[in-house]
Amino acid sequence: MTRPTADDAGGGARMREGIKAMAPADESVVFLTGAAEGLGGEIARELAKAGQRLALFDVQADKLQAVADELAPVTEVLPLVVDLSDAAATEQAVQRALRHYGTPRALIHDAAVLKEVAMIDVSFDNWRREVDVTLQAAFILSRAVWPGMVRARRGSILYVSSGSALGGFVKETAYTPAKHAQEGLMRVLELEGREFNIAVNTITTGRPIDTPMSASHYTEKMKIGMVHPSRLAPAFVFLSGIDASFATGQRFNAFQLSEAIRSAAA
Numbered sequence: 001m002t003r004p005t006a007d008d009a010g011g012g013a014r015m016r017e018g019i020k021a022m023a024p025a026d027e028s029v030v031f032l033t034g035a036a037e038g039l040g041g042e043i044a045r046e047l048a049k050a051g052q053r054l055a056l057f058d059v060q061a062d063k064l065q066a067v068a069d070e071l072a073p074v075t076e077v078l079p080l081v082v083d084l085s086d087a088a089a090t091e092q093a094v095q096r097a098l099r100h101y102g103t104p105r106a107l108i109h110d111a112a113v114l115k116e117v118a119m120i121d122v123s124f125d126n127w128r129r130e131v132d133v134t135l136q137a138a139f140i141l142s143r144a145v146w147p148g149m150v151r152a153r154r155g156s157i158l159y160v161s162s163g164s165a166l167g168g169f170v171k172e173t174a175y176t177p178a179k180h181a182q183e184g185l186m187r188v189l190e191l192e193g194r195e196f197n198i199a200v201n202t203i204t205t206g207r208p209i210d211t212p213m214s215a216s217h218y219t220e221k222m223k224i225g226m227v228h229p230s231r232l233a234p235a236f237v238f239l240s241g242i243d244a245s246f247a248t249g250q251r252f253n254a255f256q257l258s259e260a261i262r263s264a265a266a
Contacts, residue, residue, distance in 0.1 A: 029104040030240050031055045031097055031145065033084060033137065034111030036063035038211030039160070039229040043108060046233035047240065048075045055097035055104070057111065059083045084111050084137035085129045094144040103148025106156040106240035109138045114175045122174065130174035135181045142189060142200075150196045154243045157193075158236065159186055161202035161251065183251075190249035199248040201239065205232055206255030227255065234258040 030047050034040035035056035044056055044067055053076040058064040061081045068079040078100050082093040097104075113130045142157055149155030162179045183202055190200040208226040235257035 028106075028241075029053045029055070029101045030106045030108060031057070031094070031104045031141065032108045032110065033057040033141070034109075034160075036060040036067060039205070039209060039232065040110040041067050042229040042233045043110065043236045044071060045230070046237050048077070050237045051075060052105070052237075052240070053101065054078065055080060055101060057082055057084065057093055057097075085113075085132040087132070087136060087140060090137050090140045091144070094141050098144060098148070103152060103155070104145055105154075106158065107141055107145050108158045108160070108236060108240065109141060110160040111137065112160070112162075112175070112178075117174075127174040131178040131181075134175070134178035135185065138182055138185055142185070146189075146198075149193075149198045153197050155193075155197075156199045156240055156242050157186075157189065157201075158239050159183075159202045161204050187249065190244070194244050194248060197243045197245055199239075199242050199244045199246065201248060201250045201252055203235065203239065203252040203254050203257075205229075206253035206257075207232075231255065232258050234261045 030052050032040060032044055032047065032054060035044045035054075036058035037060070040058070044054060047054060048071040054071070055078045056064060056068060057080045059082065064079045064081060068077040071077050078097060080093045080097060082089050084090050111133055113133045115126060115130060117126065138159055145155070145157070149157075159182050161183060162175075186200050186202050189198075193200050208224070209229045209232065210226050211229055232254035235252065235254040238257065238261055239252065
């Protein structure tokens with residue numbers, strides 16, 4: 001789940017001008033985690049419509065296969081059932097994707113786990129699982145695609161962030177520190193990637209979204225203005241096609257950027 005924050009970047013006249021100037025993303029490859037449902041599923045659908053071939057990672061085997069079957073008539077899809085809290089399994093899955101496709105044009109890490117548990121009640125195993133899905137997987141996946149992106153001197157890495165990455169919420173003993181750390185990883189990689197034209201950014205929803213995860217955690221107040229996750233998907237397609245020369249080290253707002261894309265296309 002991503003919690004909206006007022007400090008997200010995105011939208012505005014400069015962004016709309018950039019959208020108009022950018023050519024559509026070439027047919028390419030995107031690695032996407034958390035693709036079995038919710039926001040990740042909608043991102044997968046939008047990427048498929050844009051002609052991108054997909055490696056989809058998720059632990060929910062049946063739901064992931066359903067998405068892959070749905071998109072198969074549209075584009076090539078490699079579904080990879082993997083527990084992203086398992087370092088060895090994550091490495092094996094991403095290496096399989098690399099053998100199948102080669103280096104992707106973009107990596108989008110959307111997968112996350114959120115269990116609201118007070119410090120007095122949280123177990124180390126549960127805490128570690130949440131942190132590993134968000135942070136460890138981001139590291140392993142990014143490290144795997146990095147050499148190919150360096151050789152290509154282009155690429156885009158995008159981590160789905162949250163308002164939790166800037167503030168804190170009661171009982172988010174694992175989710176909030178993991179999201180903070182993910183922002184830190186982005187900051188390091190965007191500095192290292194500039195020399196090689198690799199864009200590394202984070203993105204938040206910008207609005208409450210109606211997904212299985214968020215529906216069970218948002219308060220009634222947070223649900224005000226909730227939108228379907230498909231409204232946010234165009235931003236991910238756009239950012240999958242950028243390089244550092246366009247934007248890196250930024251924290252994008254998916255709702256604002258998607259609305260700007262729609263405005264530019266009108």
